[in-house]
Amino acid sequence: MGLEAVGDLALHIILRKLGAEESARAACVSKQLRASASEDPLWSHFCAQDLHLHQPLDPHGNLAPSFKASYGLWRESFSMYPWSLVKRAKRCWAKITNWLSLHFPEAHSSLNKGASEADIQHLETQLKVKLPLPTRILYRFHDGQDLHDSLLGLIGGYSFYNHLVNVSLLPLHQIVLETKHVMPKLGFSATPDYIVVASSSSTYSQKLFFLNCTTGQLYVGTANLLPDAEMLPCVPNALLNSVHDHNGDQQQDGMLLWLEEHYRRLENGIIRLREQEAMRSISQFPEESPLCSTAVTNGVQVRCSSVFVPEFSNLQDNTQRHWVIRAYDVVVANVNGEAVIGKYPLLCPGEQEFVYESCTPLPSSSGSIEGSFMFVPGRLADPKGSRFRVPAARFPLQLPDYIF
């Protein structure tokens, strides 16, 4: 009495625990194991676990004849990459697209389907670079966003005065165009391996994200981008690992880490969707403590947080950093003067938060801010009580380790 007598349930549990690869190997052992390893419910589990597929789809989105067939097609289509990295990239995208389809479907539909190996090859030839492995795989799943509407950027942003920032991932063909357009202006003489991968345009200045194809680090341009090519790293350098190594299983580059962190923030509600004049976008202002403070006074709640604005920051001049400060639940007048953005909104209980965003340079790169707002019950023209002060609790200002 041996393995052949353990029963179907046991065999199924064994194979499930072994995983897809080992199950396939088990199928070469004997007829019985082959039969057990060929059952589609087993492969449906592997498709869900490894590829986040709940239907037997092939890499092009068409239905395959079975889950096992589907898994095989994916394996085949990505056979040139380390499978563990493929699974990780797939998981990253699956989580993001899932969140989008639930909360921000209009952005979800703007995501392009995956680029082909040929497309990637074309870009590499055009720009004379070799993409880091994780980025390559990420683009195999989705080739950036097709944006006609400037508020559907996957990364999102903020807006103050006339400066609207909404960052999206560029599709490959646009990467080529932007890179060719921007790189000559940067005065980069001997380092041709930067490519523009994400951006946002506004009236004041452009926010550009660069990928260093050799190291895999992601950078964002500061105020001194032109012509000094001044950039800030967007993910902690120490996390980057063997981005061109096919043989490891711990490869991670700036793009992958950036997207994974972005998803984590969306998932945990650290950043959320913001609705402004019936248009929705992802806001980069944190909405969870400790980065966002909350204080309630006399029934008025004030929430505040800050976001780092790299495109207005100046690394050379240590006295100038740009921070955008956001206070929810409005102001009639603030400490410095009356209604910084010139508004005197009327707040009624139960209505939507009033949000205002402002921007100010600050003398240091870390610290905190607090203040207060004056409220009047009733209306300015017809006050029903005396003015009262509503404090905005202190909220931190720190250079983040991930810059979006």
Next chain:
Amino acid sequence: MSEGVMAVVKPEMKSYIWLQTADGSIQQVEEEVAMFCPMICREILQTGMGSSKNYAISLPQRVNPAVLGLILDYCRFHQVPGRSNKERKTFDEKFIRMDTKKLCELTSAADSLQLKPLVDLTSRALARIIEGKTPEEIRETFHLPDDLTEEEKLEPLRNITDDPRIRLLNRLYARKRKELKEREKLKNVEVEQECVDQRSVDDLLTFINGGNGDSKGIKTNKSKKKNRRRKDPTKDSSNNVNGNCNKESETLSSAFHDESRPSSSSNLQDCTIIDFDDGDVDDDLDPAMKEQLDREVEDFARRLNSDWPERMQEILSLGQERRLAPINMNGNGSARRYKSLDRR
């Protein structure tokens, strides 16, 4: 029906259940322990059996007295409600330490008694034993029959990485396949049909990632090779991604043109064949790998009654020639490689 068994059990008066194994021997077990097994529990509640020696519950054939003892030990421990998760886990870890044969018996018995937590525990232990072994080793460990046809074992695999060891073995297997195909043509139609039928199923098996710095990689090579080889012959020369495929399909096409593989062609539509000679991968085999490779080849060749030193020579010389031929994706490369094959 003895209603006495169903009466409330007074603390000082323990109730026992009588169980009979297939060999005829009868055991007496505390009721709460026996009731932990769903199958026994159902028997007691539905048929009222087990209350006395004469009405012992017959256990399924897969439960022998020794393994019943083990199962009852398990039940005795776990049916106590007050135990912490840590305690249970510690018990399980110690409990599961037994030889493979016993583990299989235990799994089988637990399955027949529908004791799912124990099936789960033993199955996971079995999975840990199987993990990392080659098909041959699995067969040895569990004394499983080697009942797949050579053809089935040679099922081509999806090659995941550009592993030079795999490439080398691939060539060997390609030759083997060719021989088998030719041999099969002389066999009866049934075998061929069986292979064709299996094709679509087997096509999707074996996605072994031996190349990820996995030292066990060499063991998985066999299965890997199979899938890989599979693709090339069915590809038309018009649908080639690299010159290598061209060569392969030309040499093997004669062997394959008779067979029709409708189900598999759709799988291959947009596949990307691994370029044998991707410049990125180090072509040199280190001595340890080469040694393992030699062993593997020898083993396989022995099984198919071939003269392995001669074959190894051929393959190595072929490998040499390949390395010398520059890598490119256009027609020039393929023409050169085809010639090198000819020279043999």
